[in-house]
Amino acid sequence: MPVHTDWKKVVVIALMIGGILSLHYLILPYIGYRPAVYRMLFYLPLVLGSLWFGLKGAIFVCASVSILYLPYTMTQWQGFSLEDFYELLEGVLYIINAFIIGYLVEKERKEHGTLLQAESLAAVGKAVSEI
Numbered sequence: 001m002p003v004h005t006d007w008k009k010v011v012v013i014a015l016m017i018g019g020i021l022s023l024h025y026l027i028l029p030y031i032g033y034r035p036a037v038y039r040m041l042f043y044l045p046l047v048l049g050s051l052w053f054g055l056k057g058a059i060f061v062c063a064s065v066s067i068l069y070l071p072y073t074m075t076q077w078q079g080f081s082l083e084d085f086y087e088l089l090e091g092v093l094y095i096i097n098a099f100i101i102g103y104l105v106e107k108e109r110k111e112h113g114t115l116l117q118a119e120s121l122a123a124v125g126k127a128v129s130e131i
Helices: 003-026 035-040 043-076 082-130
Strands: none
Touching: 003 035, 003 043, 043 082
């Protein structure tokens, strides 16, 4: 994969994270259901990072979102209410999803590489047997 393409992908992910974070930081706190919807939007860069960069991309996006979202979480903390517990649980599930998606993408890439290698060896074997 060319390096300039990787940088474009990193920029796209960074812009997505920045846009979603700006929704959190620029709205009034707890206006209806919007913060919950905005939190769900963080799965988009997670999935893209996983698909484009595998487990490393998933971990990087997850860590970036967690660190950048922490100040917002601290300003909205209500003394560990039930809502805070749900948000904390949602964060833990986000991290678990990052590892699962990254692992599955890496596993799929490895299986695809093994399949390609087996097909090329079969083609070489067929060509040698015909000679």
